[in-house]
Amino acid sequence: MKTRIGFGFDVHKLVEGRELWLGGIRIEHTLGLLGHSDADVLIHALCDALLGAANMRDIGFHFPDTANEYKNIDSKILLKKTVELIREKGFSIGNADITVCAERPKLNPHIPLMQKTLSECMGIDLEDISIKATTTEKLGFTGREEGISAYAVVLLEK
Template sequence: MSYRIGSGIDFHQFAEGRDLWIGGVKIPHHQGALGHSDADVLLHSICDALLGALSLGDIGVHFPNNDPRYKDIDSKILLKETVELITEKGYVVVNIDSTLCLQEPKIKKFVPAMQETIAGILGIANGDVSIKATTTEEMGAIGRQEGLMAMATVLLQKK
């Protein structure tokens, strides 16, 4: 059996007047993430991990931030299209391990909905999607609540 591992990371600034989407779920917060798309850091890091596992470049190669087709696009669509690329190469997702890094808002109660959303798109069980969160103990830009970050690691298996 052939396995491939990929990792991804994404950062976005917070901005007024934007919705906050994390893991395909709208999170109530006074600020949202700034980006060309809906700026969902978790889904973007997962896309990069999937693409990286098969040496297919990164999210910017496939969904450039200067392409008007992707302006304010729902990142669940980007994840679906990324999964199609993985499937075309003959691979399936085994599991995902991810970490969100943000001071606020607290996301623990939203994790089950994020797992369900991501697992549904990837065609895996909710329990195969790990989502953890941490703060920076108020250090740096994330600690000052200027933005947020997500990291993801994926395991793929050849069908």
């Protein structure tokens, strides 16, 4: 059996007039993330980690932000397509470990639903998805509540 590790990172700016989508769920907040799609920074980092582990470039290569077909798309669709791509190459997902950096809103109450949603999208056990939330202690763009970032690490098996 061959195992491969992938790492993903993404960041999006917080703005007024947009819904906040993280981990495939809508979270009530006064600001939302700006992007071509729904700007779900958690899912985008996860897709990059999956694609990286499979040596298949990145989310922008497969789902470019210049393509109208991806305008305002639900990132869960991108995740499902990403999982299909890596499975076509013979990989299965061992586990995913994700960290989201945001000052507000508090994300801990939403983590179980995010895990359930990602588990269903990816076709893997809930126990194989770890999601953590942290702040940057009011430092940097995240601390100033200008944006949210996410980091993801995955293990693939072939």
